Amino acid sequence: MARPAIPHATVSRLPLYLRCLDQLPVDQETVSSGEIATALSINAAKVRKDFWYLECEGRRGVGYDIQSVASQIGAALGLDVPLTIVIVGMGNLGMALAHYQGFASRGLILAGVYDTDPGKIGESVGDLVIRHPDSLTEDVRSQGVSIGVIATPAPAAQGAVDLLVKLGVTSILNFAPVVLHAPAGTTLRRVDVATELLILGYHQSNSDGVG
Amino acid sequence: MARPAIPHATVSRLPLYLRCLDQLPVDQETVSSGEIATALSINAAKVRKDFWYLECEGRRGVGYDIQSVASQIGAALGLDVPLTIVIVGMGNLGMALAHYQGFASRGLILAGVYDTDPGKIGESVGDLVIRHPDSLTEDVRSQGVSIGVIATPAPAAQGAVDLLVKLGVTSILNFAPVVLHAPAGTTLRRVDVATELLILGYHQSNSDGVG
DNA sequence: TACTGTGAATGTGTTCACAGCC
DNA sequence: GGCTGTGAACACATTCACAGTA
Numbered sequence: 037m038a039r040p041a042i043p044h045a046t047v048s049r050l051p052l053y054l055r056c057l058d059q060l061p062v063d064q065e066t067v068s069s070g071e072i073a074t075a076l077s078i079n080a081a082k083v084r085k086d087f088w089y090l091e092c093e094g095r096r097g098v099g100y101d102i103q104s105v106a107s108q109i110g111a112a113l114g115l116d117v118p119l120t121i122v123i124v125g126m127g128n129l130g131m132a133l134a135h136y137q138g139f140a141s142r143g144l145i146l147a148g149v150y151d152t153d154p155g156k157i158g159e160s161v162g163d164l165v166i167r168h169p170d171s172l173t174e175d176v177r178s179q180g181v182s183i184g185v186i187a188t189p190a191p192a193a194q195g196a197v198d199l200l201v202k203l204g205v206t207s208i209l210n211f212a213p214v215v216l217h218a219p220a221g222t223t224l225r226r227v228d229v230a231t232e233l234l235i236l237g238y239h240q241s242n243s244d245g246v247g
Numbered sequence: 248m249a250r251p252a253i254p255h256a257t258v259s260r261l262p263l264y265l266r267c268l269d270q271l272p273v274d275q276e277t278v279s280s281g282e283i284a285t286a287l288s289i290n291a292a293k294v295r296k297d298f299w300y301l302e303c304e305g306r307r308g309v310g311y312d313i314q315s316v317a318s319q320i321g322a323a324l325g326l327d328v329p330l331t332i333v334i335v336g337m338g339n340l341g342m343a344l345a346h347y348q349g350f351a352s353r354g355l356i357l358a359g360v361y362d363t364d365p366g367k368i369g370e371s372v373g374d375l376v377i378r379h380p381d382s383l384t385e386d387v388r389s390q391g392v393s394i395g396v397i398a399t400p401a402p403a404a405q406g407a408v409d410l411l412v413k414l415g416v417t418s419i420l421n422f423a424p425v426v427l428h429a430p431a432g433t434t435l436r437r438v439d440v441a442t443e444l445l446i447l448g449y450h451q452s453n454s455d456g457v458g
Numbered sequence: 459t460a461c462t463g464t465g466a467a468t469g470t471g472t473t474c475a476c477a478g479c480c
Numbered sequence: 481g482g483c484t485g486t487g488a489a490c491a492c493a494t495t496c497a498c499a500g501t502a
Contacts, residue, residue, distance in 0.1 A: 044493095045492080052426070055424065055425065056426050059426060068462090069461080070460090075428070082493090082494065085463090085464080085494085087462095095462075095501085096501040097461045128343045128347065129347050132339040215263070254470070254471070255470090256470080279482080280483080296471095296485090296486080299486075305483075
């Protein structure tokens with residue numbers, strides 16, 4: 037009954053469960069561990085144990101209530117308090133990320149986009165206008181930004197991180213091809229984030245290799 | 248001496264090591280496990296064991312030869328035989344990915360970009376021209392494509408996967424917000440790919456939660 | 459019968475700790 | 481002293497297997 041903390045491995049699967057639940061027929065009310073397991077090609081006991089950590093109660097012989105599982109997962113991921121993000125660096129990648137539906141569909145609110153290029157400042161991106169990173173100080177304070185996305189060229193990346201961290205942003209999603217360092221006085225945990233790479237094996241499970 | 252297969256966990260760290268090595272001063276010839284461990288905020292024994300799996304030979308009291316470690320990692324990732332990728336879906340995200348330096352800097356060759364929208368077909372993207380996915384059949388055969396990137400809207404994603412798989416592509420990198428299914432006759436392994444999410448904790452290590 | 463809940467067994471990955479070499 | 485190489489200990493994650501409930 038006194039449940040342990042939710043393991044990392046479980047947390048990393050939660051977004052996957054969420055997507056999977058989203059795609060069930062709207063009139064379906066319950067779902068079994070087996071159904072989810074099949075859809076994600078994982079083991080059903082793993083699904084049950086994951087849900088157990090989340091304190092989702094299922095009904096034997098029936099399954100789990102979709103609504104309540106979804107809301108438990110949302111709560112565990114902190115999506116019940118919507119997260120606010122900003123994107124620094126409005127090159128091609130930054131632009132694409134700003135337009136990308138993936139953030140919104142995961143409940144993230146894009147609050148600002150920034151670039152140092154005077155030629156870009158003032159340009160509109162959806163509802164937002166590109167501004168100089170100097171504005172971050174004000175924006176982070178007023179909007180309570182929790183995630184900063186780095187889409188700058190490599191040499192500018194570390195500076196952007198330092199600034200964000202100084203302002204109190206605690207999560208950095210880095211797309212620049214550099215290894216970032218934690219500014220002084222902070223510690224750092226590196227996490228691989230769920231972009232999905234599906235490795236297809238033909239009839240027997242392919243041993244390994246990222247290619 | 249008879250070394251076991253390289254564990255998944257190790258493989259998932261190899262790109263990180265590679266980036267880390269790239270950023271060392273050009274005149275530096277050797278690197279110690281401790282140096283790398285500090286840069287990546289991981290344990291030094293882990294680095295040594297990872298290098299051990301790769302059969303990298305270090306010198307006690309000195310460290311590892313940077314060149315040879317880099318080439319061993321490259322070989323383990325299959326980057327000595329350059330991988331070829333194609334992108335299906337040339338909306339904002341697809342465009343950005345096509346221009347993104349990250350692929351090239353990891354030794355991936357972008358061989359084709361595809362979209363079904365007649366208004367987009369024929370448009371140039373760098374050296375390439377957007378074509379209809381029908382051309383994939385020919386292209387995959389002639390270029391030996393190993394990775395297909397899905398950047399289509401959600402409803403088109405599964406169809407794109409089915410086509411790629413039918414043509415013999417064995418790795419799919421999915422950016423569409425849907426759960427994909429393995430076509431009949433194939434098995435599927437899901438992998439989280441290294442986009443870096445740095446979670447910064449202030450002096451004490453932040454317990455958890457992806458936000 | 460169909461499903462959950464969960465201890466126990468197994469498998470994998472990480473870290474320690476120290477001998478051995480430069 | 482600084483660093484690698486590596487067994488052994490530990491921690492964590494997955495899977496099995498089955499009792500229990502609707």
